Amino acid sequence: VQKVTSLLHVSALLKPVSAAMNLAKVEFTKVAADPSIVNLGQGLPDISPPDYVKEELAKAAAVDRLNQYTRGFGHPSLVKALSQVYERVCGRKIDPFTDILVTVGAYGSLFSTIQALIEEGDEVIIIEPFYDCYEPMVKMAGAKPVFIPLRYKKDGNSASSADWVLDPVELANKFNSKTKAIILNTPHNPIGKVFTREELQVIADLCIKHDTLCISDEVYEWLVYKGNKHIKIATLPGMWERTVTIGSAGKTYSVTGWKLGWSIGPQNLIKHLQVVHQNTLYTCPTPLQEALAQAFWIDYKRMDDPQCYFYSLSRELESKRNRMAQLLQEAGLKPVIPDGGYFMIVDVSTLNVDLSDVDEKQPYDYKFVKWMITSKKLSAIPLSAFCGPETKSQFEKYIRFCFIKGLCLSSPQHNFVAWRFKNPNCTHKD
Amino acid sequence: MSRPVQARRLEGIDKNIWVEFVKLAATYSTVNLGQGFPDFPPPDFLKKAFVRALSGENHMLHQYTRAFGHPPLVKILAQFFGKLLGRDLDPMTNVMVTVGAYQALFCCFQAFVDEGDEVIIIEPFFDCYEPMVKMAGGMPVFVPLRPVSGSEQNGKLMSSADWQLDPAELASKFSERTKAIVLNSPNNPLGKVFSRGELELIADLCVKHDVLCISDEVYEWLVYDGKEHIRIASLQGMWDRTVTIGSAGKSFSATGWKVGWTVGPNRLLQHLRTVHQNSAYHCATVAQEAVAQGFQRELELYGKPESYFIQLPKELQQKRDWLVQSLDAVGMKPIIPEGTYFLVADISEFKSDVSDVPDSDEPYDSRFAKWMVKNKGLAAIPLSAFYCGAHKNNYNHFIRFCFAKEEATLKAASDILQKWKREKTSR
Numbered sequence: 048v049q050k051v052t053s054l055l056h057v058s059a060l061l062k063p064v065s066a067a068m069n070l071a072k073v074e075f076t077k078v079a080a081d082p083s084i085v086n087l088g089q090g091l092p093d094i095s096p097p098d099y100v101k102e103e104l105a106k107a108a109a110v111d112r113l114n115q116y117t118r119g120f121g122h123p124s125l126v127k128a129l130s131q132v133y134e135r136v137c138g139r140k141i142d143p144f145t146d147i148l149v150t151v152g153a154y155g156s157l158f159s160t161i162q163a164l165i166e167e168g169d170e171v172i173i174i175e176p177f178y179d180c181y182e183p184m185v186k187m188a189g190a191k192p193v194f195i196p197l198r199y200k201k202d203g204n205s206a207s208s209a210d211w212v213l214d215p216v217e218l219a220n221k222f223n224s225k226t227k228a229i230i231l232n233t234p235h236n237p238i239g240k241v242f243t244r245e246e247l248q249v250i251a252d253l254c255i256k257h258d259t260l261c262i263s264d265e266v267y268e269w270l271v272y273k274g275n276k277h278i279k280i281a282t283l284p285g286m287w288e289r290t291v292t293i294g295s296a297g298k299t300y301s302v303t304g305w306k307l308g309w310s311i312g313p314q315n316l317i318k319h320l321q322v323v324h325q326n327t328l329y330t331c332p333t334p335l336q337e338a339l340a341q342a343f344w345i346d347y348k349r350m351d352d353p354q355c356y357f358y359s360l361s362r363e364l365e366s367k368r369n370r371m372a373q374l375l376q377e378a379g380l381k382p383v384i385p386d387g388g389y390f391m392i393v394d395v396s397t398l399n400v401d402l403s404d405v406d407e408k409q410p411y412d413y414k415f416v417k418w419m420i421t422s423k424k425l426s427a428i429p430l431s432a433f434c435g436p437e438t439k440s441q442f443e444k445y446i447r448f449c450f451i452k453g454l455c456l457s458s459p460q461h462n463f464v465a466w467r468f469k470n471p472n473c474t475h476k477d
Numbered sequence: 478m479s480r481p482v483q484a485r486r487l488e489g490i491d492k493n494i495w496v497e498f499v500k501l502a503a504t505y506s507t508v509n510l511g512q513g514f515p516d517f518p519p520p521d522f523l524k525k526a527f528v529r530a531l532s533g534e535n536h537m538l539h540q541y542t543r544a545f546g547h548p549p550l551v552k553i554l555a556q557f558f559g560k561l562l563g564r565d566l567d568p569m570t571n572v573m574v575t576v577g578a579y580q581a582l583f584c585c586f587q588a589f590v591d592e593g594d595e596v597i598i599i600e601p602f603f604d605c606y607e608p609m610v611k612m613a614g615g616m617p618v619f620v621p622l623r624p625v626s627g628s629e630q631n632g633k634l635m636s637s638a639d640w641q642l643d644p645a646e647l648a649s650k651f652s653e654r655t656k657a658i659v660l661n662s663p664n665n666p667l668g669k670v671f672s673r674g675e676l677e678l679i680a681d682l683c684v685k686h687d688v689l690c691i692s693d694e695v696y697e698w699l700v701y702d703g704k705e706h707i708r709i710a711s712l713q714g715m716w717d718r719t720v721t722i723g724s725a726g727k728s729f730s731a732t733g734w735k736v737g738w739t740v741g742p743n744r745l746l747q748h749l750r751t752v753h754q755n756s757a758y759h760c761a762t763v764a765q766e767a768v769a770q771g772f773q774r775e776l777e778l779y780g781k782p783e784s785y786f787i788q789l790p791k792e793l794q795q796k797r798d799w800l801v802q803s804l805d806a807v808g809m810k811p812i813i814p815e816g817t818y819f820l821v822a823d824i825s826e827f828k829s830d831v832s833d834v835p836d837s838d839e840p841y842d843s844r845f846a847k848w849m850v851k852n853k854g855l856a857a858i859p860l861s862a863f864y865c866g867a868h869k870n871n872y873n874h875f876i877r878f879c880f881a882k883e884e885a886t887l888k889a890a891s892d893i894l895q896k897w898k899r900e901k902t903s904r
Contacts, residue, residue: 095536104531104763111518115733116726119495151576151757158756166484183755188484260482297541304540304762306576319483322491326608328580332761333733334527 088416088426090236090390092301092451094363097356099345100300104338113334120321121149121309122336128343129294129309135350137282145314148321149331153266153295153308156320158184159327160262160291160310163319165190169227174213176433176442178236178264194435195221196442197238206383206394208240215249222253228260229253231280234267237392237433237447239385241275244283251283260316261286266295266308267388269357272365275386281312288313291320296339301360301451305335364389364451371450378465382448389451392430396444410443419446425464490608494862501847507854508890510800513665513819515881519731520785526770530763538762545750546574546738547765553772558721558740560779562711570743573750574760578695578724578737581749583609584756585657585691585720585739588748590615594656599642601863601872603665603693619865620650622667634805635812637669644678651682657689658682660709663696666821666863666877668814670700676709684714689745695724695737696817698786701794704815710741717742720749725768729785730881734764793818793880796887800880803891807898811878818881821860825874830901840873849876855893 095101107113120126126143134141141147150156157180165171167189173181175196185192195218197211231250233242242250254261263280271277281290291312297303310320342356349355368384371391375382381394395415402414412429420426430445495512502509509516518524530538545551548568555568566572575581582605590596592614598606600621610617622640660679662671671679683690692709700706710719720741726732739749771785778784797813800820804811810823824845831845842859850856860875880887 091540093537093540096539101531101536101539105528108524108527108531112516113733114519114524114731115514115516116512117733118499152759154758155756163483163487166486180755180758187755302539304538304542304759306757306759306761316482319487322483322487325493325496326490326605326612327583327756328576328735329605330735331576332735332764335761335763 084420084424084426086426087448087450087452088428090449090451091303092389094301094451094453096301097342100302100338100342103341104334106341107334107337110337113337115333116330117333117336119325119330120144121147121331122333122340125149125336125340125343128340128347129311132343132347132350133311135347137279139282139287141311142314146311146317148310148317148324149336150308150310150324151328151331152297152303152306153264153293154180155306155328156291156293156308156310157181157262157264159320159323160293161185161188162323162327164260164291164316165227168225170223170225171227172218172221172229172259173435174230174232174235175435175438176237176430177230178232179433181230182435190227191225192435193221193226194437196434196438197235197240198441206381208235208238208383208385208387209243210383211238211240213246213249218249219253222257222259224257226257226259228262230262230264232264233280234265234271234277234385234387236267236388237390237428237430238383239388239390239392241271241277241387242280244278247278247280247283251280251286254289255285259289261290263290263292265292266298268294269299270361270364270389271387272361272368272385277387288315291316296335300339300342300356305339307331307335307339367450367452371448374464375448383445389449391448391450392445393427393448394444395446410439412443412446416446486612486614488611490611493608494604494858498846498856498858498862501850502856505850505854506856508886508893509856510878510880510882510886510890511850511856511858513879513881514726514732515730515818516886517730517881517883519729519734520771522774522785523729523731523767523771526767527763529770530766538766540762541759542762542765544754544759545569546572546760547762547769550574550736550738550765550769550772553769553776554723554738554740557772557776558723560776562708562716562740564716566740567743570746571740573739573746573753574765575737575739575753576757576760577726577735578693578722579605579735580753580757581720581722581737581739582606582691582693584749584752585722586610586613586615587752587756589657589689589691589745591656593654595652595654596656597650597658597688598865599658599660599664600865600868601664601666601860602659603661604862606659607865615656616654617865618650618655619868620647621868621871622664622669634801634810637664637667637812637814637816638672640667640669640812642675642678647678648682651686651688653686655686655688657691659691659693661693662709663694663699663706663814663816665696665817666819666858666860667812668817668819668821670704670706670815673707676707676712680709680712680715683718688718690715690719692719692721694721695727697723698728699790699793699818700816701790701797702815706816717744720745725764725771729768729771730789734768736760736764736768796880796882796884799884799887800878800890803887803894804878806891807894809894812875819877819879821875821877823875827897827901828874840869842873842876845874846876853893853897855890 126147130141130143161184165188169190170193171185172193201210268277296307372382381397383392405414410431416429427446430442431439502511551568551572554572555566559566586609590613594615595618596610697706710721725736801811808826814820831848840861846859857876861869
């Protein structure tokens with residue numbers, strides 16, 4: 048039976064990407080299943096969502112009609128709540144019905160945006176390292192990804208995510224008449240960089256000059272640490288009309304398994320995302336959307352109060368960030384302290400682990416993570432999984448840790464990370 | 478921007494009948510028999526499973542699960558459908574969970590349809606098939622079900638079984654460019670349940686022309702009068718070329734949960750996985766956990782009277798009969814459906830209320846349905862919504878009603894119809 052398509056726009060183009068992803072995936076399946084390994088790799092919380100969020104879901108599920116289809120582009124109470132919250136944040140009017148689309152996670156928003164606005168012949172600028180789905184999604188739309196790396200500009204001991212910057216001249220050279228969009232991710236996964244107003248202005252100026260769209264992935268928007276402010280590029284002059292801003296319930300409320308996200312932007316862009324949505328999955332689950340709406344109303348009302356979950360989660364994560372950095376430093380590793388998000392990248396070259404006898408073809412960070420999983424019972428993600436083919440050598444001394452973890456970061460006394468690095472064959476309890 | 482900002486793949490797929498009709502129903506209807514969803518709740522055991530999942534000790538059920546399907550769900554689906562198909566199914570490779578059957582359909586078209594491929598669609602069809610084929614760059618080829626002549630006799634009502642494909646006509650639609658055929662049985666909107674003979678006809682052509690079959694079986698449990706739902710994947714030569722699609726929304730009266738699935742050979746499902754991991758990636762965990770428990774219960778009670786898959790069609794059959802009677806009593810001629818929770822009725826007798834507008838772009842039944850919801854408060858969907866643009870006027874005097882509604886709702890519909898009839902006769 049020969050007719051099964053080779054997926055012209057998907058599998059052929061995805062082969063190199065999926066190969067890299069598969070390597071990582073094989074290890075992670077093993078890791079997720081193995082309880083003796085402390086999994087600090089995968090980006091999902093092991094802390095519970097707040098009680099009121101779960102309660103709202105229980106309440107929603109008890110209402111008969113909330114177990115049936117709701118409005119395709121977003122449950123009315125949810126889009127209204129989102130418009131209120133974001134009107135306040137952005138300082139502009141947002142129409143809940145024309146300026147918002149609710150999607151299956153921010154992932155679904157990225158897909159809808161790219162399918163709606165990107166096509167063959169287009170180029171899309173992607174900043175490295177990047178959340179790994181950007182590249183395959185751009186390719187699936189038939190377009191060409193154009194990469195530009197963040198570069199580490201300093202040397203010294205206390206590395207910060209702010210030290211990773213774009214070269215403005217290099218960035219400007221990536222723009223041409225084919226550039227349909229640039230994908231921005233702030234706060235940034237995996238580095239945790241929070242782009243400053245000046246950095247955003249450089250990007251905005253180029254978007255305006257070249258009439259380019261901006262796809263702004265801001266799923267970690269509430270997770271910014273002291274001394275930093277999350278700025279929405281859509282609020283810069285000339286940017287609202289060319290920006291789709293993406294958010295995530297999973298990251299906002301620690302409910303990644305709810306898979307609800309949203310795209311916010313001007314009607315003339317969002318209407319095309321709505322067309323994609325109505326031809327892909329039509330509507331998102333109702334009770335989850337209702338519960339999310341109610342949770343948003345609760346926090347909207349206390350946006351002036353430090354107890355608001357948007358701020359309290361951030362504070363909780365800041366102390367976990369600090370704790371994780373400390374553990375890693377004491378173990379002889381060199382973390383890059385993130386200004387936002389819940390990931391931290393770590394320079395592992397400081398340990399000088401000789402892996403030259405291991406499989407040559409793999410980048411160093413892949414080999415390091417595999418070694419760390421087997422001999423130290425700790426897992427993380429190699430950073431070269433987040434970059435294009437040209438820059439692997441630039442990023443291969445880094446691995447990514449996730450710190451939205453409860454159990455393993457709560458003990459103040461015991462540095463389990465350092466212990467593991469010094470003691471082979473340790474057990475999970477150590 | 479000098480050229481349109483949107484991608485060309487959106488050409489011709491931006492219109493959607495539901496956006497308009499759902500809005501009309503929301504604004505005007507007092508009795509909504511339009512959009513297809515139950516106005517009764519999901520069964521208690523399922524609601525309880527949902528609450529257990531969201532509030533239980535394992536708060537990790539609020540986090541990502543396995544992308545291709547929550548392990549407890551794919552395991553029970555493999556067991557359940559393996560039993561029905563008489564096959565050993567691997568939960569990891571022969572089953573994939575999707576965001577409703579709708580997303581399963583999307584994955585199928587994206588995975589299998591290349592530019593220039595033809596896809597055969599049987600009319601009337603669930604309206605998303607056409608735009609999804611187009612979005613994938615394919616060309617839809619339509620073949621109609623037609624009422625067999627002579628089936629409307631002696632004042633007896635027609636059955637959905639009386640709408641059939643012409644075998645020669647169907648065969649003529651297969652070409653070397655034909656990539657797939659979409660089968661929907663039980664069929665929305667007619668309610669037709671394809672017989673074994675009809676399925677064998679389709680299967681033979683698929684095998685002969687090496688064509689894939691995308692089998693939308695979301696209403697698989699809703700079959701009446703002792704009819705049997707036959708799965709085309711179980712026919713000779715078909716397992717290897719068929720993706721079978723199912724829906725928790727329809728199986729468990731929980732359309733708002735948006736949990737669907739695909740079952741098929743790994744050589745086909747691997748491509749669905751590629752599309753899925755680059756579009757939605759994960760489906761919501763809590764709902765999958767609850768549906769898994771629902772299926773566990775149904776597996777244990779399979780074939781027994783307490784099984785929901787036995788009780789639901791029993792209840793719906795009664796509602797079907799009730800609505801059929803109500804429509805017949807006022808002069809609308811329902812086609813008795815063998816399955817689904819839809820039926821289609823001929824409104825020719827009521828034509829005098831809504832005058833014909835010659836040269837109108839809009840099909841008659843669509844104008845009728847809009848008039849009816851605005852003036853009578855009764856919402857239904859015009860049958861022309863389920864035909865391609867070129868064929869919208871072929872059957873333009875039928876409207877579709879959904880009868881998955883509480884007794885009170887069906888009674889209220891009957892009252893509206895009765896009043897309407899009285900008004901007509903008194904004129």
